[in-house]
Structures are given as structure tokens and as C-alpha cells.
Amino acid sequence: MKTLILSFLTILFFVGCVSSYNTSTLYIAPYKAKCVGVAPMKCLKVKKQKDDKWQLFYSNIKGFKFEEGNQYIIKVKKEKRENVPADASSIIYNLVEIIEKKPINN
Secondary structure (H helix, E strand, O other): OHHHHHHHHHHHHHHHHHHHHOEEEEEEOOOOEEEEOOOEEEEEEEEOOOOOOOEEEOOOEEOOOOOOOEEEEEEEEEEEOOOOOOOOOOEEEEEEEEEEEEEOOO
8 A cells, every 4th residue: 555655656746747847937028029030020028037138039828918018927838849830939838827917117
């Protein structure tokens, strides 16, 4: 019985590690920036840590609706994309949760 419980807990531990490996927290600036992908467009500005510098984010985040003027902290799940087009990211980002949404007055 102890072996069964220990085995079950070990499996839960590894499943937790795998699922947390595929998730990331992103800080999103309240305003998009001009950028150039295939054509000129507006990109989200994101960072992975609070004290990092803003980076342009060229991909979409499925399930996330950006509202200008709001700063966000979100959790996303990253998935590898199969058969990646030449002009696309090899990663698909899916919204897991909005941790914080805060209006920013400029």
C-alpha cells in the first residue's frame, strides 16, 4: 500500500513539473508599439520579469483580448506548433489566466 501511494505521489510530482514547464507569466504594457513583421503592424510589449526591459511580442495569444490603457500580468501555456509556416512562430501561446488587469493613466 505504501508503495502504491509513493508511486502515485511521484507521478503527480512529474506531471506537475511538466505542466508548469509549459506555462509562463508575462507582463504586458498598456500600449502597443509599432513593429514590422511581414508588414508594418502594432505589437504587444511584454516582459517575463517585473524588472526586465520591454520586448516586442510578434505572436498572438489565443483567448487574450488586449484592451489599450490596461497593464496586464497573465499566465500563458506554450505549445510547439507542428508544420510551422515560414513567417510564423514555432510556439502557440494560449491564455491560462489573467492574474492582474490594471488601468494606467498616461
